[in-house]
Amino acid sequence: MHAIAVEKLAKRYGKAMAVDGVDFIAPMGQTTALLGGNGAGKTTTIAMILGLVKPNGGTICVLDHDIAKDGAKMRAFMNFQSPYVNLPRRLSVRHNLEVYANLYGVPHAMARVEKLAADLRLEAFLDRPTGSLSAGQTTRVSLAKALINEPRVLLLDEPTASLDPDTADWVRTLLEEYQARTGAAIFLASHHMAEVERLATQVLMMKEGRIVDRGTPPQLLARYGRTDLEEVFLDIARDRRQAEPVT
Amino acid sequence: MSPVDIASSASGGATRRIGALVLRHWRLVSGSWPRLIDLAYWPTMQIILWGFVQLHFQALAGHGLAGAAVGGLVSAAIIWEAYFRSQNGFAIGFLEEVWSRNLGHLMVSPLRPWEFVSGLIVISIIKTVIGLLPATILAALVFHANVLEVGPALALLYLGLAVFGWSVGLFCCGLVLRFGQGAEVFAWAVALALAPFSAIYYPISVLPDWIEPLARLLPTAHVFEGLRAILLTHAFPAQSLLWVLVLNVLWFGCAAFAFSKLLDGARERGSLVSIGE
Numbered sequence: 145m146h147a148i149a150v151e152k153l154a155k156r157y158g159k160a161m162a163v164d165g166v167d168f169i170a171p172m173g174q175t176t177a178l179l180g181g182n183g184a185g186k187t188t189t190i191a192m193i194l195g196l197v198k199p200n201g202g203t204i205c206v207l208d209h210d211i212a213k214d215g216a217k218m219r220a221f222m223n224f225q226s227p228y229v230n231l232p233r234r235l236s237v238r239h240n241l242e243v244y245a246n247l248y249g250v251p252h253a254m255a256r257v258e259k260l261a262a263d264l265r266l267e268a269f270l271d272r273p274t275g276s277l278s279a280g281q282t283t284r285v286s287l288a289k290a291l292i293n294e295p296r297v298l299l300l301d302e303p304t305a306s307l308d309p310d311t312a313d314w315v316r317t318l319l320e321e322y323q324a325r326t327g328a329a330i331f332l333a334s335h336h337m338a339e340v341e342r343l344a345t346q347v348l349m350m351k352e353g354r355i356v357d358r359g360t361p362p363q364l365l366a367r368y369g370r371t372d373l374e375e376v377f378l379d380i381a382r383d384r385r386q387a388e389p390v391t
Numbered sequence: 392m393s394p395v396d397i398a399s400s401a402s403g404g405a406t407r408r409i410g411a412l413v414l415r416h417w418r419l420v421s422g423s424w425p426r427l428i429d430l431a432y433w434p435t436m437q438i439i440l441w442g443f444v445q446l447h448f449q450a451l452a453g454h455g456l457a458g459a460a461v462g463g464l465v466s467a468a469i470i471w472e473a474y475f476r477s478q479n480g481f482a483i484g485f486l487e488e489v490w491s492r493n494l495g496h497l498m499v500s501p502l503r504p505w506e507f508v509s510g511l512i513v514i515s516i517i518k519t520v521i522g523l524l525p526a527t528i529l530a531a532l533v534f535h536a537n538v539l540e541v542g543p544a545l546a547l548l549y550l551g552l553a554v555f556g557w558s559v560g561l562f563c564c565g566l567v568l569r570f571g572q573g574a575e576v577f578a579w580a581v582a583l584a585l586a587p588f589s590a591i592y593y594p595i596s597v598l599p600d601w602i603e604p605l606a607r608l609l610p611t612a613h614v615f616e617g618l619r620a621i622l623l624t625h626a627f628p629a630q631s632l633l634w635v636l637v638l639n640v641l642w643f644g645c646a647a648f649a650f651s652k653l654l655d656g657a658r659e660r661g662s663l664v665s666i667g668e
Contacts, residue, residue, distance in 0.1 A: 197663070
């Protein structure tokens, strides 16, 4: 069973192709990272997988189910975290998480909230309004919401963008432990290359709506003759050099 | 990892999901005195205003048919507020999700569109009750206008207005989805635009000939015709209620269809990703 299988995915806004014939498979139990500059089509791709944006062409299967047909049913097995959406600011963290536990049909919702609060170190501000939290605390709460239903497919858009290095490292460890424990697939869009190198087993490089290269981090480093993914990213973004042919 | 059982994920839980949405809004309202006061303030001020207008015109009209007609002003004002609060409560419930940028979370959760709409309906009922209860008590105590005297038909009249309010609210929400937050002005403007044609304080026959057929397409106009029939003749307004039922089925069906198409349009344009920004 594939976590996500995308074939010939396309999205056009007016005359502009935001996503142009994208194909990939994200396996279960692994982390797939989507890399690319601003406007490369990462957010649109994630939004189409989530059902927020309707593709102009192609198919998306999540856990072997076509989301064009079974999208509403599949959402119980997915979740996401993104800087483009917020949780209601006036509700407390506890109340927000309870609402989403119920929306996702989580058994023993209160116990699940307490468990996540402990795992993500939210206890100190669990009863504070969500809008009163710092950026780092808000990110941890968003992550708790994304894990509320213990999703089999977890989509993350810049999960550590506003976190200090210590907390960001701690979140990455948490994600690794979550994946090891549940066998979930993580689909990650990030500009943090060290994070991608650490978490991802597969990297998809996007540019102008297309996947222009792909592979494991070591494969990409070897192909471009670089020592870190940031250089690979810049090579692709600036058309600085071509990858060595794969032999 | 075992294959997913989508049948079990789809079948149950609708009530729980609707309840979660209602709980989210109940906590928002019940945890905020300004919001509670805001809900009750406007209907109460309307009743005070129309109450004094009624007292003045009753003194002028005396005890004849004209006096009885004037005596229905406060009841009409309360019932119109039931429409306005239903529409507004529905639309504001939706807009709260837009304003808080929470709509994206809801749209990718297992909450189905019909469950979302059902939750907004329950929320609008709760807000309408909170808003109208003080005004109704005030009208009975100060202006001797007890809407409960209308009898069992009151529930049907109220339901008729509420359903139309939800239809209009649903259409306004669709416009916001499709055209963005600039369209939220419709949530307030539509009720006022419909008021002159709803024959709230005067019979439909007062309207110019060319407007009358248009007014008869509105369930609200038939509700107020029915209310006047009860207050003036104590007759059960069966024909008016039948029109209310037929027109509401039609309008709610149109609103649901339009909402579905506008939601599709929002997915096509990708505006769900950025709504609320």
